[in-house]
Amino acid sequence: MVPTSYYILLSAILFTIGVLGVLLRRNAIVVFMSVELMLNAANLALVAFAREQLGVEAQVLVFFVITVAAAEVAVGLALLVAIFRTKRTADVDEVSTLKG
Amino acid sequence: MELILFLITAAVAIAGAVAMLISRNAVHSALFLLLNFGAIAVLFLLLRAPFLFAIQLTVYAGAIMVLFLFVVMLLGAEKVEDAPDRIAWQQPLALLLGLALLIVSVVVGLGSATTPPPDGEELIKFSDPRSLGELLFTDYLLPFEITGFILLIAVIGVVVLSQRGRKI
């Protein structure tokens, strides 16, 4: 049996890598991928806890997260395409019109 | 045996994630992320959640990653980071924050999970997709319907956003 804490540790590492991806990468698509990575890390922790508690409900929740993530990716990528059309770039730093 | 399997899979997952983070080409990033997702799917299997394993593969590895690759190639955005970083000062700060976040989340996470998972009759029920399906169509029917609705809205939203020649 693998202790739950191992999974949690892994989840934390993956989540942190996702955060670093958002903070460091400028390619909007890679930033988006990092967000997905964070979602997955969270899912992993959720399932690990579910396994510990033997709660089927947590699986339902993960199911919903995956579904909504699919919708979110679709809309997010459509937005990226729309931005690319006007800005001709996928660099998030170029999109800084809201500068004060 | 299971621990070894876990360690290998975990190593693959971390390697995939790190590779995604540092590769300069967006297409490579996407492929490394695919590797990571696969590893996570395996971990779901290790956690006795076969149904989630399946949808992780189909939805994430299958649908979402294809979408990513498709968009990267459509936009030709493989390499957008050739220009020097304008906010380079943020890099060390980000690394520092990442480290702090790791420590904090590990402490928070480990603080509540130490008991080893039990075995037996309950576990079989837990891993059975049928029990998940029953729950989904009885107690969680309304959220299920709402999720469907969200997907519909997402479809409409994507169509509207992708329309050409019209100001949104």
Next chain:
Amino acid sequence: MELLIWLIPLLPFIGFLLNVFVIRREREAGLVASGVVVAAFVVTLIAVAMLAGMPPEERRIVSTAWEWINTGSFRVPFAIMFDPLTAVMALLITGVGALIHIYSIGYMHGDPRVVRYFAYLNLFVTMMLFLVMANNLLLLFLGWEGVGLCSFLLIGFWFERKSAGEAAVKAFIVNRIGDAAFILAMLAVFTYFGTLNFYGDGEGGQIGFLERVSDIAGLRIGPDWQPIFVSTAISFLLLIGATGKSAQFPLFVWLPDAMAGPTPVSALIHAATMVTGGVYLMARTEALFTASFTTQGWVAWIGAVTALLAGTAAMAQWDIKRVLAYSTVSQLGFMVAACGMGAYVAAIFHLLTHGIFKALLFLAAGSVIHGTHDTQDMRRMGGLKDAMPITFRTYVIGALALAGIVPLAGFWSKDEILAHAISHGHTPIFIILFLTSLLTAFYMGRQVALVFFGTQRDPGYHPHESPAIMTVPLIVLAVGAVIGGVINLPVLHWLTDWLEPVLHEKAGEFNIWLALIATIGAVGTGYLGWWVYTTNAARIKIGGKDPAYRYSGDIWEGMEEAWYLDRLYQRTVVAGFEQLANFLARVFDPQGVDGLVMGIGRFFGGLANGVRALQTGYVRTYALVFTVGVLLVLGVMLWFAR
């Protein structure tokens, strides 16, 4: 009976409401307004007759409509009363008021705002009746302010003229000084008596403060080194209130300017009724005044000084209405001086006769102005006696009555005041008043000569006699001015007996020598005034100086300017306020207020400019800050989860 006395003030009020809300045509407005006042007069007559049928000690009817204010110990009923003093005042107000209303139909004919005029006039009569019928100081104050408001509205009736608007504002503001003192007096009365009622309602309830003046006898307030009697304090505050309303020195400056209003208004408000409100107040609260020897001295001297100042000022005026205005101030001074000497009956007697003959004079002057197409400068008149015979005759009767010629009304009342002064040892005041009465005869002689005798000096208009609707009230009032003295002839003293339950006075002795000397003096100076201005008529030029200016020089100028009191106020009070206003507008507002407001704006503008550097526009920076926030939240959770 109680219902009947409520009808007296309510009838004009109904007229007011009708004129405000229903009537739109001039003809109906005049008829309704006059009708309700005539009706009120008839009702008053009936009420007086019923009052006369009662035993003298019981001649007071108090009627409470409802509890007006009821907050703990402070209770004021909406109560009116009817006693001999109120009765004579109400008769004067409704009687003279009715005649003036009728006269106004002719005088205001063709004015575009005549309905509004009659509405104001009816409201005035209502308020004046409340003033004299109130059974407590607060209701009296309601009437007091109400007539002040109507006065303001009617002085400024022709507000297109800038001078009319200014005169209205001036009257209002000067009256405020007196009103402030009145309010203080009310507070003092409530503090020391616990009630504002004049008299109790006769049903075992509270008794009024006028019946309890002995409660404060010997009571002193103020700092240890200079305590004053409470009665002195209260009566002195009331005196200040009266000087504002009754146009006494030093607050009389508003009355001459108030002549900017229509002439019937001057007759009703600024001669016959409203300005006598102060005298009425003093007579009503006579118990308080007589309790204070100090105040009585002030009252007498203020009256005497006013009489003399205004009398001299009246001599040097060219405006036909300003002569009468200063004359009114002077005669009010007579009444106030009489109050100060304790001759309240004489004061009320003079108030009544003066109300009649001064109304007559004003209305006749209005007839002159009407007949000469709005001419008011006497230098442009002259020789009008042939063109307007009725006006001329009534005017002369009024002038003779005012001058105090036997046997007209003014003689008896004025003589009573003078006789009281000499018999009670007020010699300096007697001398001043006697001198003033001679001046009165002189300026009336001068005015009659200037207006009606000689030749017309300005050929620019054709004088004509006024219509019957205006001359009939003149004739009625002239009859009143002739026989008005009957009510208190020395041998009959009906008025003294009638007012005895209220004012507790015995009839004074008739001084035959004084009467003789006064009459001879009045006839002499009156004739002198007439003679000087008829023989020197050729020297009077339009816009020129008075013939007397050659002999008196600057003194005449001082008289013309009413001894520069107006200019004094202009230079001190008004100029001071203007400077303060200028300072506020030019310095304090732009630099103080604006500086503060703009300063706050600039401070936050600068702050925002500094803070906007944080808004880099880079999503990643926002994400960084967001992460810091997440860390903080997690850290806090960790801290508390320990």
